[in-house]
Amino acid sequence: MANLSHPWAEPMPDSQFQLMHDILAAPSPIGLEGAMSHGVIKPYFESFAPAGWAVQSFKGHAGVILDTHPGDDDRFKVMVIGHADKIRMQVRSIGDDGKIWINSDSFLPTTLIGHEVSLFSEDPAAPGSYRRIDGGTVEALGAIHFADPKLRSGERGVRKEQLYLELHIHGADKKKQIEGLGIRPGDSILMNRPIRRGFGPDTFYGAYLDNGLGCFVAAEAARLVAESGGAKNIRMLFTIATYEEIGRFGSRVMAGELRPDAIIGVDVNHDYAAAPGIGDRRMAPIEMGKGFTMSVGSIVSEQLNRRIETVANNLEIPMQRDVVGVDTGTDGMAGVLGNVDCAATSVGMPLRNMHTISESACTRDVLACTHAVAGTLQALDKEETQPGVLAVAFCNNHPRLDSAQPLKHPGFESD
Known part of the structure; x- marks a missing residue:
């Protein structure tokens, strides 16, 4: 029997795998993303969205957003972004x-x-x-x-x-x-290579995991929030963006239009441990099957990261830290690129063979990412005990390294 309290530790159910298959199989090259966003994800959003939630479409591209509180700009807004465009x-x-x-x-x-x-x-x-x-x-x-x-x-x-x-x-x-x-x-x-289950336990492979997986996570996180009672205090924007593969132009338009207070970009990552020929680069020890990844460095908000890591620890969701430099390389940069003041970060799932016909990943990592995103949204919703609490917290509680405590070596005494 599946461990319902830890679904990320179990094989992905066939019905959920089929949804992931359908999202990834949708032909959605850059500029023609409607097959995924409007053909698969929009109807899926509408199948579970509670009364009052709404799907927003855009004129210049085929991106969509499932909005829990349409038009309510006074609420603290969190945007979760996957991108539907495929390299072609x-x-x-x-x-x-x-x-x-x-x-x-x-x-x-x-x-x-x-x-x-x-x-x-x-x-x-x-x-x-x-x-x-x-x-x-x-x-x-x-x-x-x-x-x-x-x-x-x-x-x-x-x-x-x-x-x-x-x-x-x-x-x-x-x-x-x-x-x-x-x-x-x-x-x-x-x-022309739809995904199928792989030989290794809980694996799958095929083309275009980048980044239909981010869209799948955004959609499933929305469903989990809806099924757990919805968004009560904050406004959640489950976003299917476009144009990421040519410069993340779609997500910056969406951030500019909706002006979120926080952004969680969801994208794929590399299994550095299995990548051939890069051992001497000393990359972060990220591996397929060991949980979702969270970016550290670049423009990421340490406050937002702290909340994600706290949720992962409390729920026992496996997480790996990914070191990014000047750029996350994902739609997590949408706020900065769109000139929007927001707390932002990027989470993802390790892949092997990225940008090939045989990209491969682990379903447990995908589920870990999905539940970490949903859990973080629910935690933020509970934290907003009254309007403005989160905005004040993010504005006033930036980490201060001048308050760092001295750390000394504990020595070699036995316990």
Whole structure:
């Protein structure tokens, strides 16, 4: 029987895994995120939202926000942000031999070769209507027989300019065959690899865990809050942002529009312990399967971090500290980038093979992050015993290192 008091220590139920699958499988390349935000998450929000909660949409992008107290700007506002946009390839040009030359965006070119993809093409005769082409693969070299010795040995890699989409076109007028399909420069291409459960216990793998997982956590944290009685004292903004992969532009717009008092960005992180070839960099010892991650450093609010860590300790949720430098690299930066005064931090889940077709993670880490976010929101809601308490606390209780207590070595005396 599942340990209901510690769901992060148990396998993820099949129904919850299916929701995560559906969120991650939604085709939502940058600029075309509506399949995930409006197609999957918005209906899910509406399925459990209590009376009075509302979903807000935006004009310039397909982001959505589930708002517990729409229009109530006097309440302390906490924004939880995941991003729905996926990195994608795009058509650059079409060759006379039927090759569709593409860009690699934020993928390593060598990780793309041979993998199946889906091309999404806007119908030239019906702007706004899209068609999907499956069955193509990304190629660059053709057969090994045509590769020079340095490519065969690995001394030289694949350049991004060599990548093309193979649609197996043959016969006369290959370029015209492609153009006749309405494929044009700029069309989006996505990896075709939905997630599935992995071989290791409580693992899963596939494409685009970055960052449908953050959206899943935001959505499930909203459900947990709703099922536990809702938000009584603070305003919670469960946010599905866009444009993160090109500079976190969507989240900064949302922060600018709603002006939250606190932001919790939810994104994926690296399993540094398993990352090949970086042992000499002395990275933070973050590992898949050991809990969610919390950023320290950069612009993060130590007050907000303290509350998250307190919740994790009280609930016995496993947590790992991630060291960030000048930038969290996530939507946790939305307030600073949007010129909004707010306390902010970033939490996440360790991944292996980020920005590949075989990203992998542990469901227990995802559940740990979900319950830590929900628990922190509920703790903040209880802390706001009367209007203004949290605002005053965050303004007046910044840590003071000039009050730090001297620490001495305890010596070697036995107990």
